[in-house]
Amino acid sequence: MPRKLLIVGASARAAAESARRAGFDVEAADLFGDVDLLAAARTTVIADYRRDLPDVLRNSSADAWLYTGGLENHPRLIDRLARSKPLWGIGGEALRKLRDPMAWSETLRRAGIPTPSVAVERSQLAPGTWIEKPRSSCAGRSVRLLEVREAELCTLASGEPTELTSNAAEANFEPTYWQQFIAGEACGALFVARADGYATLVGVSRQLIGLEWLGAGGFQYCGSVGPLPVSADVRDQLITIGNRLTDAFNVRGLFGVDFILDADDRAWPIEINPRYTASAEVLERALQVPLIAWHAATFDGSQHRNSSDSATPRHNSQWFGKAIVYATRDLVSGNLLDSCSTAYPNADAATLVDDRPTLADIPRPGTAISTGWPIATVFASAADEATLIERLRGRATELYEFIARQAPSA
Template sequence: MTVRGPLALAGLSVRAAAQAARRDGLRVLALDLFGDADTCEAAEAWRPLGDPARPQIDGERLLGLLARRRDELAGWWPGSGFEDRADLLEAGSALCPLLGTPAEGWRRLADPRTFFERLDAWGIAHPAVAFERPDTALGWLRKRGGSRGGEHVQPAESAAADEAPAPWYWQRWQDGAPMSMTLLCAAPGRACVLGLNRQWHQPQAGQPFAYGGVLGPVGLPGRAGSLLQGVAERLAAAFDLRGVVGVDFIWDEENAWILEVNPRWPASAGLYAAQGGLVRAHLQACLHGRLPEPAQVAAWRPPRLRGLQLLRRPHAVQLDLATVALWARQSDVHDRPSAAMRLPAGAPLCTVSAEADDETALRRRLDARCAALASTLEIPA
């Protein structure tokens, strides 16, 4: 497939997708908040989409960039940060082809009432939800539709009784293992499962369910494979999913309880297709409705377990020039800041990767790597 012109990758951080596109020989215009060193290395140009201290995409800046370069771009591909910005997606689509899930799919996913009604209509299991505060908050979580990363999730008993205007809602706690599916989807309602992944939290002050990391691919017993393939196809049809997307769920040894759908390149995509090919497959799915052959999907799965984990610290840290230079020489350090900076407590500093033959060894390796990197940081007075 010939791609004429660069792809504009837009989001809070587009490093992983930019690197994957470069592996596929594609030109990239990176549009995000951070301009990390490895993002800029993978792109032919980077332009800021807002202030890193305020994690929100500047819509006017995005639309201006798309308008100025619309004649040369092959299209634009939205990532994280658009979960509750369907109107911005529509405006961008009017300027330049959107290479991913259409804006209406994002809108339905961001509205919790619409999302769970569609799951019910399509027979897709999910934990019980309520749109008014339960009489007994114990055993319930308070969540916000159109959010990401778990930072918004709180035990319901810790929320004020008068809190929760839309799109806040409550969801009953579901026992089981936090997991995700990495999917490649194409209209009309077709999907292939690239892999199943284990996820974990990294609790921060006031954020007990903040995203911490992911590893995969992992296997599940019995009928899980066919069950999840069916769930993936129903989700693709219900929300018009296109390209590489992610689905978070709880697995309780018998059922997959769907939590949310991320209609964009998920962190778990970084576990697959290290040899390349996934971004071109994404474009084929979005532009031509084609999905890869099973043999190709199998070839994208790594021979060993692969994991990604965020490095956070519970206190503010100072990243100096010496540490920036040190991290630049580490092949397992990603989302590397491009300059010295002070980072607030709990902020992600970078992502680390590792491989191992089993989950226990992999988690230990990731933890050890994060500890080693943390030792290079200064704690501001």
């Protein structure tokens, strides 16, 4: 197995730490260059994927590379980079289909899996509630809820202004598609697509979306908690989804499926994340599974140690969670790394089982952080979900209070 691995993306910290625990010599390139990433890997801070990553790969001594969040929206760049160094991830051709809601929705629908209706033109909208998404959506940014009325649809063909068209203009982007709104709980399933054409369900997490106490809003992703226990029926639905996507699109390695779990215990897929996901480290900590090692095994020819449909233990009493704390004002970060004991005086009361830090994605001192951008990530564990959320909220509050004392406005 190649021992040198390069990890690139918007944030490489979680995957880099997983790779290091799996025994890899890790290099990384991301947009932040946080303190804890610098401790885990030889790191290059980049500003532009297209401009900077070709040089990063050219100068890297790694045997292979993989990408995290953000790069899935650049399939042409992925293919270009894959020509210079072996890619342990999903290539451009499959990416285009997995990021095309019409393509993967139709594939799953043919397999009998319920999927939300999708419209790519306003004329295709029916009265009801829709989610408006840019095709290159990431972490729920620029995603909005729309109520479409019959009267609006009647005037669309005439070209007259309506609330629908006005809202789109005010959003300052041209929406690429609309997806039927499904009421329920936002969840994420993580899979490993194996070389035998089937997928292992690693686990399920509940997503934290738009929480004000984390400085988020709307549909913005701000964390995950898990492992979420689901019924045998839901688990079977998810395994069918994972297997169908793996087979239809020749998927290999780690990938995630965001889904809505409705009141009737139906899993409605709403987005495919064709890479190491933001919730992966929550499940990795909770289930004690070596995710990057499993991912690597699907590419380097070694045997995946778990070839069953599901890797989730039947009994797991410990909940784990991460919460991304977003800036509510422009600020300049202080030295959070040296001040963790001050920011978290009660951290020992809820130490994670694996004794890893309760604060991550720590910005370098002097980093300018704009309103709405992440400050850091907090972690917690508990015996139940309610206590876990309470601990995450407490740690976020402590971090905001610490920032207010230490970090000046930008």
